Amino acid sequence: xxxxxxxxxxxxxxxxxxxxxxxxxxxxxxxxxxxxxxxxxxxxxxxxxxxxxxxxxxxxxxxxxxxxxxxxxxxxxxxxxxxxxxxxxxxxxxxxxxxxxxxxxxxxxxxxxxxxxxxxxxxxxxxxxxxxxxxxxxxxxxxxxxxxxxxxxxxxxxxxxxxxxxxxxxxxxxxxxxxxxxxx
Numbered sequence: 001x002x003x004x005x006x007x008x009x010x011x012x013x014x015x016x017x018x019x020x021x022x023x024x025x026x027x028x029x030x031x032x033x034x035x036x037x038x039x040x041x042x043x044x045x046x047x048x049x050x051x052x053x054x055x056x057x058x059x060x061x062x063x064x065x066x067x068x069x070x071x072x073x074x075x076x077x078x079x080x081x082x083x084x085x086x087x088x089x090x091x092x093x094x095x096x097x098x099x100x101x102x103x104x105x106x107x108x109x110x111x112x113x114x115x116x117x118x119x120x121x122x123x124x125x126x127x128x129x130x131x132x133x134x135x136x137x138x139x140x141x142x143x144x145x146x147x148x149x150x151x152x153x154x155x156x157x158x159x160x161x162x163x164x165x166x167x168x169x170x171x172x173x174x175x176x177x178x179x180x181x182x183x184x
Contacts, residue, residue, distance in 0.1 A: 018090045019102060021058070021069075023113055025085040025145070036132030043082045046117065046142035050080045057144040058089050062116055066097035068147070085115075087145060101147060112148040117141055 030040040049056065058076050060066040069075035069089035077088045091098050104110040123139030 021089040060101040116144040
């Protein structure tokens with residue numbers, strides 16, 4: 001399985017005993033994964049499993065042992081547009097890992113958003129760009145989305161949101177890191 005992330009936002013809101021989460025994963029954001037190795041995820045690259053209604057999970061740190069929400073459980077909704085993948089989740093605070101994720105996010109330790117996917121047959125284009133390569137993911141099976149500390153895409157950020165008005169929201173512009181690896 002491959003993991004990647006892109007410029008995105010994750011919004012957390014408390015509501016009763018659960019936390020509401022809204023996130024976007026914009027398509028078309030190019031990133032350098034390693035020197036000379038760039039990657040971009042094309043619009044609707046993840047649409048196959050989403051449109052088929054397949055189960056997709058929201059995880060803490062790409063760990064299936066730390067699920068936060070899922071489509072099958074009715075706690076995760078995912079929509080796909082030409083501009084972005086949009087998810088909405090309800091995170092119950094009843095598990096230790098959910099409480100850990102929420103505490104780490106509040107402390108500013110978890111700021112990345114990253115999808116876990118497999119590139120499908122014929123689902124990529126690789127182009128020579130000067131001395132480097134650009135890999136465009138055009139079709140991939142999305143299995144999960146994760147809140148992570150260090151996303152593969154340097155622009156991937158998570159934002160904390162309060163239950164305030166929409167006008168008060170601004171993207172988090174903290175430090176960004178990349179994993180300096182090329183995934184084939």
